[in-house]
Amino acid sequence: MRLKELRKRPPHAVLFKGAKGIGKFDLAMNFAQSLLCQQPGESELACGKCRSCHWFEQETHPDFRLLQPEASSLNGGESESGKKPGKHITVDQVRALADFVGMSAHQGGSRVVVIHPAEAMNANAANALLKNLEEPPQGMLYILVSHKPQQLLPTIRSRCQSFALSAPDTASATLWLKEQGVKHPANTLAASGFAPLLAVQLDEQLGSEERDKLLRAVRKPASLDVFALAEALQKTEQVLVVQWLQQWSFDLNSMKLSGRLRYHPGEEDTIKMLVGPVAPLNLARLQKLLLTAKREAQHTLNPKLFFESLLLVYRQLMLE
Numbered sequence: 001m002r003l004k005e006l007r008k009r010p011p012h013a014v015l016f017k018g019a020k021g022i023g024k025f026d027l028a029m030n031f032a033q034s035l036l037c038q039q040p041g042e043s044e045l046a047c048g049k050c051r052s053c054h055w056f057e058q059e060t061h062p063d064f065r066l067l068q069p070e071a072s073s074l075n076g077g078e079s080e081s082g083k084k085p086g087k088h089i090t091v092d093q094v095r096a097l098a099d100f101v102g103m104s105a106h107q108g109g110s111r112v113v114v115i116h117p118a119e120a121m122n123a124n125a126a127n128a129l130l131k132n133l134e135e136p137p138q139g140m141l142y143i144l145v146s147h148k149p150q151q152l153l154p155t156i157r158s159r160c161q162s163f164a165l166s167a168p169d170t171a172s173a174t175l176w177l178k179e180q181g182v183k184h185p186a187n188t189l190a191a192s193g194f195a196p197l198l199a200v201q202l203d204e205q206l207g208s209e210e211r212d213k214l215l216r217a218v219r220k221p222a223s224l225d226v227f228a229l230a231e232a233l234q235k236t237e238q239v240l241v242v243q244w245l246q247q248w249s250f251d252l253n254s255m256k257l258s259g260r261l262r263y264h265p266g267e268e269d270t271i272k273m274l275v276g277p278v279a280p281l282n283l284a285r286l287q288k289l290l291l292t293a294k295r296e297a298q299h300t301l302n303p304k305l306f307f308e309s310l311l312l313v314y315r316q317l318m319l320e
Ligand SMILES: [Zn+2]
Pocket: 036, 037, 038, 039, 040, 046, 047, 048, 049, 050, 051, 052, 053
């Protein structure tokens, strides 16, 4: 079923699912705006001119709510209280919808709630939402956006009409990235796991000094100065560093097993030489270690120590 048909008989809840960074959230927002638009065009896109569109763009539309973790609305910065912003959508946020849900639509038409990413709802929040989904008022549409739909409550999933969204093909994504001013569109797209929006973010990081420093150092495990590198990286976001190492380790494995690279195209020779003497089991261990590290990275208190222990194990596994 296509979105266009959805518009004629909107269900109470839809789920946009698919990989991160392919534009699900933008699609959800555009769709929401077009449903609220007072004079959608022939293609049923929002006009961008009416009062409703104006409100929407100013983020003041009375018939629209966006639920997302505090952390994403603050761009990851610290909240005023000095506490770290939450990474979950809380039960209070869902309960705060009660007034909105209880009222009738200001503009007499639809009302839309976008929840992004839906898996960020903790258990209480999800249960509270479930109640809303059970008895939705007329004209109310919930749009859930999820990169990890398997983490949603099955009872929530079953109340949503699902749309699996896939990434655009490589050629059009590369072209689009080029238009966005990304310098090496093909490489960046590959490094992002073929998710164009992530690729744009990555483009900013790719030029980063820290990433270059890290990748230069891990190329030569024998002369890797673990402590100096950990010190140089200590101001860099831990999750990001683990991600760079994960991509590096993915390619080490991939070279060993299939002779192909995904994230570091053009570096076949270097990586082939590097993994030649390394046991496949060690490469598998490295990947597993980084998977655990990614979870720990979010609440480690001493980044320097955290990087040191990661790099020590890396060096050991590569030289054993
Ligand atoms: Zn409009």
